[in-house]
Amino acid sequence: MTTKRKQPEKALQLYRDDKAYMQMLMDGLSLDESEEAEINKGVIKAVLDKYDEVLDCAENDKPFITSWFAYAAEFFTAMGVPWFMFPQTAFLGIEAPHVTDDIDGAERLLGSDFCTVLRLSLYYVEAEMSPTPSACIALLHPCDGTVMIHQAIKLGKWRDVPMFGADPPYWEDERSYEYYARELRRMVDFVTEHTGYTLDIDRLREVCEESNKEYALWQEYNELRRVVPCPHDWTIGPPQCFAMATFYYPGKPGGAEWFKTLIANAEKRVKAGVSGVLGGEKIRMLWFDILPLMWQFDIQPWLEQEWGVSIVMNMFGFTPYEPIDTKNEDTMFRDLSKRSLTEYPMIRQARGVADHFLSDIERIVKDYKIDCVVWPAHMGHKDGSANTGMMREKCRELGVPYLHLGVDIFDKRYTSVDEVKDMFSKFFSSTGLGQK
Amino acid sequence: MGAWKGENELETTVKSKALQQFQEATETIVNPELKKWIEQGGKVVGYFCSYGPEEIITAAGMVPIRIRATGSTGTELADAYLSSINCSFCRHAFNMGLQGDYDFLEGLVWLNNCDHVRRIYDNWIRKVDTPFTQMMSLPKMTTDVQVEWFRDELKILKEALEKHLGITISDEKLWKAIKLHNQTRRLLRQLYELRKKDNPPITGAEALAVVVASTAMPREQFNDMLKELLEELSDAEGITDYRARLMIVAGILDDPAFIKVIEEQGGLVVTDSMCFGTRILWTDVNEGASDPLTALARYYIQDKPACPRMFDTQPQRSKFVRDMVKEFKVDGVIGERMIFCDLWTGENFMLGGDLKEEGIPFLKLDREYIMAGAGQLRTRAQAFLESMGR
Numbered sequence: 001m002t003t004k005r006k007q008p009e010k011a012l013q014l015y016r017d018d019k020a021y022m023q024m025l026m027d028g029l030s031l032d033e034s035e036e037a038e039i040n041k042g043v044i045k046a047v048l049d050k051y052d053e054v055l056d057c058a059e060n061d062k063p064f065i066t067s068w069f070a071y072a073a074e075f076f077t078a079m080g081v082p083w084f085m086f087p088q089t090a091f092l093g094i095e096a097p098h099v100t101d102d103i104d105g106a107e108r109l110l111g112s113d114f115c116t117v118l119r120l121s122l123y124y125v126e127a128e129m130s131p132t133p134s135a136c137i138a139l140l141h142p143c144d145g146t147v148m149i150h151q152a153i154k155l156g157k158w159r160d161v162p163m164f165g166a167d168p169p170y171w172e173d174e175r176s177y178e179y180y181a182r183e184l185r186r187m188v189d190f191v192t193e194h195t196g197y198t199l200d201i202d203r204l205r206e207v208c209e210e211s212n213k214e215y216a217l218w219q220e221y222n223e224l225r226r227v228v229p230c231p232h233d234w235t236i237g238p239p240q241c242f243a244m245a246t247f248y249y250p251g252k253p254g255g256a257e258w259f260k261t262l263i264a265n266a267e268k269r270v271k272a273g274v275s276g277v278l279g280g281e282k283i284r285m286l287w288f289d290i291l292p293l294m295w296q297f298d299i300q301p302w303l304e305q306e307w308g309v310s311i312v313m314n315m316f317g318f319t320p321y322e323p324i325d326t327k328n329e330d331t332m333f334r335d336l337s338k339r340s341l342t343e344y345p346m347i348r349q350a351r352g353v354a355d356h357f358l359s360d361i362e363r364i365v366k367d368y369k370i371d372c373v374v375w376p377a378h379m380g381h382k383d384g385s386a387n388t389g390m391m392r393e394k395c396r397e398l399g400v401p402y403l404h405l406g407v408d409i410f411d412k413r414y415t416s417v418d419e420v421k422d423m424f425s426k427f428f429s430s431t432g433l434g435q436k
Numbered sequence: 437m438g439a440w441k442g443e444n445e446l447e448t449t450v451k452s453k454a455l456q457q458f459q460e461a462t463e464t465i466v467n468p469e470l471k472k473w474i475e476q477g478g479k480v481v482g483y484f485c486s487y488g489p490e491e492i493i494t495a496a497g498m499v500p501i502r503i504r505a506t507g508s509t510g511t512e513l514a515d516a517y518l519s520s521i522n523c524s525f526c527r528h529a530f531n532m533g534l535q536g537d538y539d540f541l542e543g544l545v546w547l548n549n550c551d552h553v554r555r556i557y558d559n560w561i562r563k564v565d566t567p568f569t570q571m572m573s574l575p576k577m578t579t580d581v582q583v584e585w586f587r588d589e590l591k592i593l594k595e596a597l598e599k600h601l602g603i604t605i606s607d608e609k610l611w612k613a614i615k616l617h618n619q620t621r622r623l624l625r626q627l628y629e630l631r632k633k634d635n636p637p638i639t640g641a642e643a644l645a646v647v648v649a650s651t652a653m654p655r656e657q658f659n660d661m662l663k664e665l666l667e668e669l670s671d672a673e674g675i676t677d678y679r680a681r682l683m684i685v686a687g688i689l690d691d692p693a694f695i696k697v698i699e700e701q702g703g704l705v706v707t708d709s710m711c712f713g714t715r716i717l718w719t720d721v722n723e724g725a726s727d728p729l730t731a732l733a734r735y736y737i738q739d740k741p742a743c744p745r746m747f748d749t750q751p752q753r754s755k756f757v758r759d760m761v762k763e764f765k766v767d768g769v770i771g772e773r774m775i776f777c778d779l780w781t782g783e784n785f786m787l788g789g790d791l792k793e794e795g796i797p798f799l800k801l802d803r804e805y806i807m808a809g810a811g812q813l814r815t816r817a818q819a820f821l822e823s824m825g826r
Binding site for chain 2: 109110111113114115138140141143144145147148149150151152154155165167168169170171175176179182350352353354355377379382383385386387388389390404406
């Protein structure tokens with residue numbers, strides 16, 4: 001099946017450029033033969049493979065789709081359909097020199113208080129900087145922004161790209177899981193209709209079994225992060241685990257192997273009592289949101305070096321996942337539905353009742369011996385920011401200091417690096433954490 | 437249309453007691469009619485959002501009122517729980533809840549209509565002691581599957597109210613309530629019909645006051661008062677001295693003062709697509725259906741003009757606005773949104789594009805819930821009218 005879609009050359013070039021940047025990182029890492037470097041090489045290889053997959057489809061007129069991590073990518077693995085995550089360009093290009101110009105371009109479309117990653121995603125479509133897929137799976141939760149961005153995309157350059165959205169219920173109960181399972185069945189039919197790829201249930205079972213192994217290994221790795229000191233620094237851990245399990249290797253061979261390598265290294269470090277933070281871990285932090293991607297090189301190394309902070313856990317690294325019951329088709333759809341509604345990060349916390357914000361904080365603080373909780377308050381996360389009082393009270397109850405920052409995770413200009421550092425310094429000083 | 441002579445010119449020529457009562461109802465939460473109801477032992481249930489199924493509350497023998505933050509002057513209490521990127525309506529409304537302004541409510545119903553309001557639910561149930569609270573899961577799509585889902589949600593609400601009050605809400609009571617609310621809608625549409633005239637007998641600010649009042653007092657009284665007003669307006673002298681006919685497209689806009697500022701510049705607001713406007717009155721619940729809950733579910737999910745949060749409805753929403761422009765002979769459209777509202781940011785972006793294609797002037801306006809920056813609004817409205825050559 002061919003797509004007969006004309007691909008914007010600018011998009012393909014951007015993908016080639018981004019891939020070249022990743023290749024450069026890989027080449028740099030190849031000089032490092034440490035186990036830690038091997039772990040990161042595995043992730044970069046997955047990124048490069050994804051670029052290759054999308055470029056191959058786009059350049060050779062093969063069907064491919066765009067979707068989101070929250071749609072149980074096990075389905076796509078089982079169907080064999082190539083896909084990329086809709087905001088991938090925005091996420092992976094976050095350190096690219098053109099990104100501030102892109103944000104300005106996005107502002108001309110949707111103003112300045114709409115989530116920047118979503119604004120950017122629309123901009124990349126409208127500026128023809130994103131490859132045109134055969135079909136688009138729209139995400140209708142956890143926030144208003146996702147619902148609106150997909151409607152807007154439907155009107156512009158992707159007017160002719162078929163789009164599907166699964167209706168997410170608010171509740172967490174059997175009625176909701178069954179309802180959403182039916183929505184996921186519709187999604188599979190939609191993908192088949194527009195790409196020709198079909199779902200074989202035995203193949204889905206194999207994929208889910210493989211995926212179960214990955215999630216179990218991820219959980220095992222997280223057990224090791226509970227140890228004091230945390231075995232890995234900011235360059236290894238939760239973000240990579242999340243990306244590998246939900247996006248790059250969901251149920252694919254190679255995923256479990258990567259996790260095993262990660263665990264082996266962490267175990268070795270734990271046994272040797274090696275701290276991820278050079279100079280010693282002084283403050284164990286829960287960063288309860290997406291990590292500060294735009295300024296990760298500014299903030300995270302500084303936190304480690306200046307204050308001995310280990311970001312032991314973040315929202316995306318937390319693992320509330322339950323294994324998928326592979327007994328039959330219905331159990332798999334039901335469990336993947338439940339995962340899609342209540343386990344993936346951000347969806348779990350932000351879609352329905354606010355309780356997960358509080359119960360997750362409590363569980364992580366207790367399990368991971370957390371010293372402080374940071375709510376970055378990304379400007380797009382309005383529902384989460386409406387929980388700030390509840391989170392503060394929960395932290396008081398647990399006896400851990402709570403910091404509400406107020407940043408744009410994708411734009412340093414919103415709150416500058418210096419301002420963020422200043423907020424952290426005052427926080428650590430005033431709470432006494434800096435004296436540890 | 438006469439030449440524009442300056443500010444403060446637009447108002448109805450009718451000196452109506454009913455209109456005055458409606459206007460008073462927009463200036464407070466507990467208006468005299470509602471106060472009378474409460475003093476007589478009647479119960480009141482609030483709801484957020486135009487999808488609030490007020491018919492079920494009426495069928496339970498209570499008065500449904502749409503939650504507003506009218507009269508709020510600050511958000512000091514709410515700001516301890518919410519943040520500066522939450523919309524000011526929510527901050528003011530929750531603040532009023534915290535300071536006890538809504539203590540008279542027997543119950544409160546939410547839907548997960550937007551990121552801000554659904555979090556008010558989480559905060560409210562922890563911090564405000566309202567006897568009955570209920571969240572409803574509102575679908576984001578509008579097929580028959582979602583009608584069926586929402587019917588179940590309505591049934592859950594009905595049963596929860598029955599349990600709370602120790603009553604039975606029969607189909608007969610539901611149909612009676614549906615008929616009552618349909619009558620409100622029909623009467624309001626009659627008011628809108630009058631606004632189609634070349635010389636409408638009522639301003640946009642006055643019409644907004646009427647619609648707001650329709651969500652704020654016992655419906656029987658409201659309907660009687662509106663009949664009285666319609667009678668008075670039927671042969672009233674219309675407004676002639678305006679520069680242009682405008683339409684407002686917005687979410688929650690419950691303050692006539694906002695429209696008054698625009699109308700003071702000569703832009704007569706003749707219609708809208710708003711939550712306190714056509715979105716709650718343009719269609720009726722089907723009284724011929726066999727099951728009242730299904731009829732209500734179909735009305736809310738499929739029949740009423742949709743909110744931008746309903747994913748698969750943008751073409752209909754856009755068409756609705758364009759049809760209204762034709763029907764009401766609108767010269768220009770103002771898209772208003774509350775700052776930090778992603779739903780209306782997206783909607784105005786899309787609608788602006790559609791209207792541009794058809795050559796319909798469109799102005800985007802941001803605002804806070806409390807009427808502030810009237811000077812800036814005045815300037816923007818003036819410039820908009822001038823850009824239309826008016």
